[in-house]
Amino acid sequence: LTKAAEAKLKAKEKKKRGIKDSDDDMDGDDDAYTAPSRLMRDAASAETGPRPAPGSFEVCVKCEKRFTVTVYTMAAVPGPGWLCHPCAKATGNDPFKKPQGPRKKKLPADKRVITSFEERRFPSLVSLCVQLITKYIDDVESLGDIGTLNVEAISKALSKNRSLTSENVQLFYNVANTTLTLYDATNLSPDAFQTLAFLNPNLTTLRLDFCGQINDEAFNTMSSSLPALTELELLGPFLVRPPSWINFFATHPNLERFLITQSPRFDLECLETLISSCGSSLQELRLKEIGKIDDEFLQELSRLGSDDYRHRLTYLDLSDPGESCGEEAMIDLLSALGPELVYLNLSNHILLTDAFLSEGILPHTRILRSLILNNLPELTDRGVASFFESWSNNPPLVSLDLSRNHLLADNALTAILEHSGEALEELNVNGWRHLSEDVLISLAIRAPELRKADVGWVRDMTDFVVKAWVDGTPQGGVETKLKGGKEEKDPNAMQVDTVVVRTGGCKKPRRRKSEASRTAMMTWTGMMTLIPPLQD
Numbered sequence: 424l425t426k427a428a429e430a431k432l433k434a435k436e437k438k439k440r441g442i443k444d445s446d447d448d449m450d451g452d453d454d455a456y457t458a459p460s461r462l463m464r465d466a467a468s469a470e471t472g473p474r475p476a477p478g479s480f481e482v483c484v485k486c487e488k489r490f491t492v493t494v495y496t497m498a499a500v501p502g503p504g505w506l507c508h509p510c511a512k513a514t515g516n517d518p519f520k521k522p523q524g525p526r527k528k529k530l531p532a533d534k535r536v537i538t539s540f541e542e543r544r545f546p547s548l549v550s551l552c553v554q555l556i557t558k559y560i561d562d563v564e565s566l567g568d569i570g571t572l573n574v575e576a577i578s579k580a581l582s583k584n585r586s587l588t589s590e591n592v593q594l595f596y597n598v599a600n601t602t603l604t605l606y607d608a609t610n611l612s613p614d615a616f617q618t619l620a621f622l623n624p625n626l627t628t629l630r631l632d633f634c635g636q637i638n639d640e641a642f643n644t645m646s647s648s649l650p651a652l653t654e655l656e657l658l659g660p661f662l663v664r665p666p667s668w669i670n671f672f673a674t675h676p677n678l679e680r681f682l683i684t685q686s687p688r689f690d691l692e693c694l695e696t697l698i699s700s701c702g703s704s705l706q707e708l709r710l711k712e713i714g715k716i717d718d719e720f721l722q723e724l725s726r727l728g729s730d731d732y733r734h735r736l737t738y739l740d741l742s743d744p745g746e747s748c749g750e751e752a753m754i755d756l757l758s759a760l761g762p763e764l765v766y767l768n769l770s771n772h773i774l775l776t777d778a779f780l781s782e783g784i785l786p787h788t789r790i791l792r793s794l795i796l797n798n799l800p801e802l803t804d805r806g807v808a809s810f811f812e813s814w815s816n817n818p819p820l821v822s823l824d825l826s827r828n829h830l831l832a833d834n835a836l837t838a839i840l841e842h843s844g845e846a847l848e849e850l851n852v853n854g855w856r857h858l859s860e861d862v863l864i865s866l867a868i869r870a871p872e873l874r875k876a877d878v879g880w881v882r883d884m885t886d887f888v889v890k891a892w893v894d895g896t897p898q899g900g901v902e903t904k905l906k907g908g909k910e911e912k913d914p915n916a917m918q919v920d921t922v923v924v925r926t927g928g929c930k931k932p933r934r935r936k937s938e939a940s941r942t943a944m945m946t947w948t949g950m951m952t953l954i955p956p957l958q959d
Contacts, residue, residue: 582607707738728759761787777806
């Protein structure tokens with residue numbers, strides 16, 4: 424039987440059983456299947472004689488035109504004779520129409536009830552004005568006296584879609600400015616940076632992110648036109664060469680904050696000039712993603728701890744070097760600068776081991792509050808635990824980042840909470856895949872001030888852990904939900920303002936814990952931010 428015949432038989436069987444065919448209501452809208460079956464062709468051939476071979480020529484009995492015979496050629500009814508394809512189609516029998524099986528009725532979509540925990544707030548008048556100004560920024564002639572905070576908000580909004588240009592950036596210039604922050608200077612030309620220096624001569628603090636187009640000429644103009652500058656933060660000054668850096672340091676001996684990221688031309692000579700010219704006033708130093716940093720850099724930095732300088736450096740960031748510095752050189756650096764450091768970031772110095780903790784940080788730091796040591800693969804669970812157990816000469820840390828150290832586990836986190844749990848506000852244990860659920864739950868009680876936690880790729884991060892963090896303490900925890908204003912909470916509870924939950928790598932919640940998860944989300948304090956899975 425053909426497919427069409429089979430479909431008819433199935434339809435008859437359904438009618439006998441009292442089942443309505445699913446496509447009864449739709450058959451009228453579709454073209455009927457009109458291609459002749461093999462039985463019909465054989466019957467026609469009996470009347471008209473033997474079927475001519477494909478490729479031979481015949482004359483159509485209807486239009487009397489000559490045509491080529493194919494396997495689809497139909498016999499004339501009544502015969503004898505054969506029809507060409509146009510005439511066969513005109514009779515209502517399309518030889519090329521493919522058979523269509525019975526259409527299945529489309530099942531309704533699965534209507535699942537998805538609970539949303541996003542709290543939508545009505546935008547304030549200020550935010551609406553900022554959005555409107557950002558949308559029509561090229562038509563604005565002047566921002567007027569709208570306040571520093573609002574100007575910064577407009578600058579941030581423009582940076583989101585990279586709308587800051589050499590033309591509209593002048594809206595942020597003012598001869599009275601002492602502080603200027605541009606979060607995305609990608610579209611600013613070198614001439615625009617020179618204009619910045621000319622129109623803001625009284626700047627003391629300048630931050631330029633993504634300033635890749637600033638060159639030597641523009642930077643030299645800034646050096647000569649901004650004599651009062653004491654704080655400089657640059658992200659991506661790729662084109663600035665050593666002579667321009669040296670000239671800047673020589674003309675700014677009162678520089679207090681020098682923070683640069685991604686400057687491949689910054690070399691040892693630049694650092695020597697920085698220390699010689701600005702070492703007595705320098706308080707914060709960031710040399711992040713500097714490809715030429717090595718042990719000689721560290722030896723030069725150690726000069727800041729000598730009697731020739733007032734040794735005021737409290738912030739040091741030497742993270743993400745081209746090649747890791749040696750452990751001995753790093754220990755010598757901390758012996759010179761460690762006693763005054765409050766912030767230390769030595770991430771991605773992969774040669775550092777447990778010995779650096781016990782011989783460098785442990786004996787030489789006394790007032791450290793923020794420590795970032797991510798991606799140090801030589802650190803061990805036992806070594807980190809022993810370090811924090813012995814670090815009694817330093818007060819509790821406020822911020823700690825030990826992410827991507829895959830050997831760390833329960834012993835390390837337990838020792839961290841014992842040392843810094845009472846003051847810890849930010850904790851990053853991303854990649855600690857061996858952490859247990861019990862130790863994670865203990866954060867709720869032993870870290871009552873925790874505001875931000877990154878637990879990506881922690882396998883035992885479950886619904887019960889989240890609920891424990893929300894509840895804070897077994898005695899009740901956070902009893903009220905923060906809605907705009909401040910509300911009184913249990914002082915012993917863990918008060919969460921922002922929790923960063925990285926879903927990548929976390930264990931899939933089990934069904935029996937769904938209620939716990941739902942309760943946790945519904946009683947959350949403050950704002951919860953969900954981040955997409957990490958791509959490692």
